[in-house]
Amino acid sequence: MAFGGYPPARHFLSDLGMEAEVTSETTASVRIRATPHVTGPGGSVRAGVLATLVDVVGGSAALRALHPDWMATADLTLQVVQPVVGPWVEARATVLRRGRTTLVVEALVFNLDEDGADLVDPDGRAAPVAWASMTFAVLPGRDSTPVRDLSEELPVRWAMTGAGLDQPVTEVLGITVVDAADGVVSLPVAEYLRNSFGAVQGGVMATIGEVAATAMLGGPDGPDGEPVVVTDLQVAYLALGRVGPIVSRSKRLAGDGPAGGSVVVELVDQGADDRLTTVVNARAVPVGSMAAGHP
Amino acid sequence: MSDLDQSRPDPALDQSALERRHAVGAYFRLERWEIPAVPDGGPFPTIGGRAPLDRHQRGAGGGLRTGALLTSIDSLGGLLCGLSVQPEWIVTTSLMATVARLSQVGPLRFHGRVLRRGRSAVVAALDVVDEGAADQAVASAVLTCAVLDPGDMDLRFARPAIVPMPPPDPDPLAPEEFFRIEPGTGPVTRLELADHLRNPWGILHGGAVAMLADVASCRAVSSQRDHAHGAVAAADTVLHYLRPIKVGPVEARCRVLGGSTGRTVVRVAIHDVGNDDRLATVGTVTVLDV
Numbered sequence: 001m002a003f004g005g006y007p008p009a010r011h012f013l014s015d016l017g018m019e020a021e022v023t024s025e026t027t028a029s030v031r032i033r034a035t036p037h038v039t040g041p042g043g044s045v046r047a048g049v050l051a052t053l054v055d056v057v058g059g060s061a062a063l064r065a066l067h068p069d070w071m072a073t074a075d076l077t078l079q080v081v082q083p084v085v086g087p088w089v090e091a092r093a094t095v096l097r098r099g100r101t102t103l104v105v106e107a108l109v110f111n112l113d114e115d116g117a118d119l120v121d122p123d124g125r126a127a128p129v130a131w132a133s134m135t136f137a138v139l140p141g142r143d144s145t146p147v148r149d150l151s152e153e154l155p156v157r158w159a160m161t162g163a164g165l166d167q168p169v170t171e172v173l174g175i176t177v178v179d180a181a182d183g184v185v186s187l188p189v190a191e192y193l194r195n196s197f198g199a200v201q202g203g204v205m206a207t208i209g210e211v212a213a214t215a216m217l218g219g220p221d222g223p224d225g226e227p228v229v230v231t232d233l234q235v236a237y238l239a240l241g242r243v244g245p246i247v248s249r250s251k252r253l254a255g256d257g258p259a260g261g262s263v264v265v266e267l268v269d270q271g272a273d274d275r276l277t278t279v280v281n282a283r284a285v286p287v288g289s290m291a292a293g294h295p
Numbered sequence: 296m297s298d299l300d301q302s303r304p305d306p307a308l309d310q311s312a313l314e315r316r317h318a319v320g321a322y323f324r325l326e327r328w329e330i331p332a333v334p335d336g337g338p339f340p341t342i343g344g345r346a347p348l349d350r351h352q353r354g355a356g357g358g359l360r361t362g363a364l365l366t367s368i369d370s371l372g373g374l375l376c377g378l379s380v381q382p383e384w385i386v387t388t389s390l391m392a393t394v395a396r397l398s399q400v401g402p403l404r405f406h407g408r409v410l411r412r413g414r415s416a417v418v419a420a421l422d423v424v425d426e427g428a429a430d431q432a433v434a435s436a437v438l439t440c441a442v443l444d445p446g447d448m449d450l451r452f453a454r455p456a457i458v459p460m461p462p463p464d465p466d467p468l469a470p471e472e473f474f475r476i477e478p479g480t481g482p483v484t485r486l487e488l489a490d491h492l493r494n495p496w497g498i499l500h501g502g503a504v505a506m507l508a509d510v511a512s513c514r515a516v517s518s519q520r521d522h523a524h525g526a527v528a529a530a531d532t533v534l535h536y537l538r539p540i541k542v543g544p545v546e547a548r549c550r551v552l553g554g555s556t557g558r559t560v561v562r563v564a565i566h567d568v569g570n571d572d573r574l575a576t577v578g579t580v581t582v583l584d585v
Contacts, residue, residue: 074416075439077391077533079560079579081553096577097537101415101441102388104535106577131552131562131579133535135389135439137416231555232531232581234391236418236437238411253395254431256356257530257583258557262395264422264435279410279420281393281435283531283581289556 006196007160012173012204013056014162016049020060022156026095028060031112034086037165037172040214040229042287045084047230048210049169050109051076052203053091054132058105061093062136065103071136073202073237074102080231082129083290088112091132100138107132173204175211183216183250183263189243189271199240200277205267206235209280212248213263217284228260229290232283241278243271260285318491319500320370322473323363324349326460327371329378339409342375345460348401348427351467355513355526356397356585358425360470362509364434365392365532366502367405368421372438373501374456375407376417384450385417385440387501387536390578392436394530397585400427415442448495474506480518482550484511485568488543499540504565504576508534511547512561512580519551527559528585534578542569557584 007013016038020030032038032045032053040046055073062071093107109130111119118126165172173193178184187200187208195201210230218228247270253262260283267278320327326345332338346359346367354360369387376385407421416439423434471478475487486492486499486507494500509529516527550562558581565576 074418075389075391075437077579079533079552079581081555081560096535096574104389104537104577128552131560133533133577133579135535137413231558232393232560234393234437234531234533236391236410236420236439238418251432251435253393253435254425254428254433255395256398257395258555262393262435262531264393276410279437281391281437281531283393283395285555285558289558 009162010192011162012193012201014160015165015172016052017164018056018160020056020158022060022063022154024154025064026061027093028057029090029092030057030060031088031090034084034089035165037167038169041227042229042290043083043085044080044229044290045089046169046207046210047078047080047233048203048207050080050084050130051078051206051233051235052201053089054078054093054107054109055134055203057091057093057107058134058136061095061105062103065095065098066138068141070139070141071103072139072197074135074137075237076132076134076202076206076235078130078132078233080130082127084109084111084129086111087114088116103136103138105134105136170207170211173207175208177211177215180215183212183248183265185212185215185248187244187246189241189246197240199242200246202237205237205241205278206233206280208246208248208267209233209235209265209282212250212265213282213284216250216252216263217261227287228284229287230282230284231290234281236279238279239275239277241267241269243269245270246277258285258289319366319502321461323352323367324461324463325367325370327374327456327458329455329457331455339379339412340375340455342371342407344371344405346403347460348399348403349463349467351469354397354528356528358397358399359401359403360509361394361529361532362506363470364394364423365390365505368392368436368438369501369505371405371407372419372421373440375409375419376438376440378456379409379412380417380442381450383442384445384448385442386496387438388441389439389536390436390501390505390532390534392434392532394434396425396431396433397528397530397583399425399433402426416440417442470506471510474503476507476510480514482515482518482548484514484547486545488540488545496539499545501536504536505532505534507545507547507565508532508563508578508580511549512563512582515549515551515561516559516582526585527582529580530583531581532578534576536576538573538575540567540575542567544568
């Protein structure tokens with residue numbers, strides 16, 4: 001969130017160039033540009049970047065419902081159902097339930113044209129290109145809670161504008177593939193990617209999981225020798241990753257569905273006694289099958 | 296009926312509640328065994344489980360129907376989380392499952408462990424291997440439960456909790472019949488809230504919700520296609536249990552979102568029609584061509 005001085009100007013979220021709008025007491029939208037630096041093989045925005053986008057839009061939609069409390073993402077899921085190609089990509093979130101201890105948000109992602117209008121199919125309908133859900137743990141408000149500068153009037157708009165990405169997002173983040181066949185990747189913890197709790201931002205964790213699964217299933221040295229793209233993420237956030245490096249342990253499941261496959265990735269904080277921070281279940285499909293269009 | 300208390304019969308226990316507690320697990324012949332916490336292994340027990348692959352529970356993919364698999368995951372994960380927070384108890388709030396292989400040979404073996412015990416929630420991971428295929432890993436799930444005061448619910452268990460595999464039913468019901476899922480086609484599928492589908496809280500069992508999501512999403516995809524397209528089966532599933540289902544009938548309303556070759560993602564919204572049509576569960580099911 002762009003509150004209480006977070007994120008700083010030199011930050012991953014700022015460099016994604018997010019433009020946010022809180023549209024009602026329980027809804028929000030956030031958009032980014034689908035630049036070549038955030039897309040993967042096949043030209044669709046990477047699942048990890050989309051996870052970052054929906055995490056921010058989910059938090060934005062929850063802001064008013066939560067007041068005066070704060071939140072931490074407990075789980076996040078994402079399913080990509082069409083190529084996410086932009087030129088703008090917008091996530092729209094709605095709070096489904098605000099309970100005493102948790103808050104659940106659903107989000108849909110759309111491709112927008114250069115002017116910000118929905119791209120429509122031949123029938124004139126704007127179809128979502130991805131679906132997402134999140135559970136946030138409600139944290140009682142404290143003095144240290146970031147100050148929210150939310151005006152009483154709606155909509156409220158803000159932008160996180162940084163210098164932009166000058167190289168592919170995984171390189172900017174500093175994710176290194178240590179062993180592709182075993183799905184081992186590593187990420188040092190830097191200020192650039194910390195969240196308001198001082199830990200690695202949740203979307204970045206999802207991106208590490210995405211990179212590990214992609215490497216294992218179909219990276220250049222992968223066992224199947226065919227490029228794949230992650231379409232589905234199920235992420236459980238268990239503990240904050242503060243020290244680093246964050247290192248993945250991956251296990252491939254035996255599949256019999258469409259080509260591609262499923263991988264379970266555990267992310268541990270190596271500098272904090274290998275503490276398990278995050279579990280990511282990922283499903284990937286060959287790049288060509290995504291572009292084929294469906295249904 | 297098979298239940299955790301067979302090894303310790305107690306006439307004071309409320310038998311109707313016990314039957315409710317175990318009717319769904321018994322239908323799937325789910326064997327369960329608690330593995331007590333070991334020194335240096337963390338404060339929580341783990342749990343093992345085994346489910347046979349009876350013919351009437353096989354889906355179009357050849358193996359256990361995903362709704363049935365998720366029911367076992369919910370039962371085992373719920374028991375593990377509950378045992379880990381006693382004297383409090385739990386209710387499932389979300390289930391995220393990746394089902395990579397639909398043509399399992401069986402039986403399936405489960406192992407569950409607590410990933411996190413928070414102030415008001417407990418998170419468990421469950422891994423599923425196919426014993427009939429050299430213990431291949433075929434599915435993995437994360438289950439999140441809210442910790443609640445059980446009130447008057449009877450939660451006495453012999454520890455470690457062990458439930459042997461119930462014997463096969465000579466004349467078993469199909470899952471649609473057991474779960475009272477009405478026949479039909481199209482994007483809306485209904486379930487009648489029968490008493491044996493209620494969990495110990497008196498609300499619709501999370502596994503029944505998962506089975507309804509499985510059936511409804513497959514019907515929604517099939518109804519958009521001609522018969523030449525072949526069969527489909529549910530796989531990866533996300534369910535957020537937002538509110539308890541108390542009244543019924545229960546309606547699953549599906550929206551086919553799209554996908555990729557051989558993979559269709561369906562959004563499922565489950566409403567408690569008799570309770571002001573309240574939205575009770577939201578999620579997605581990934582339906583695969585088989």
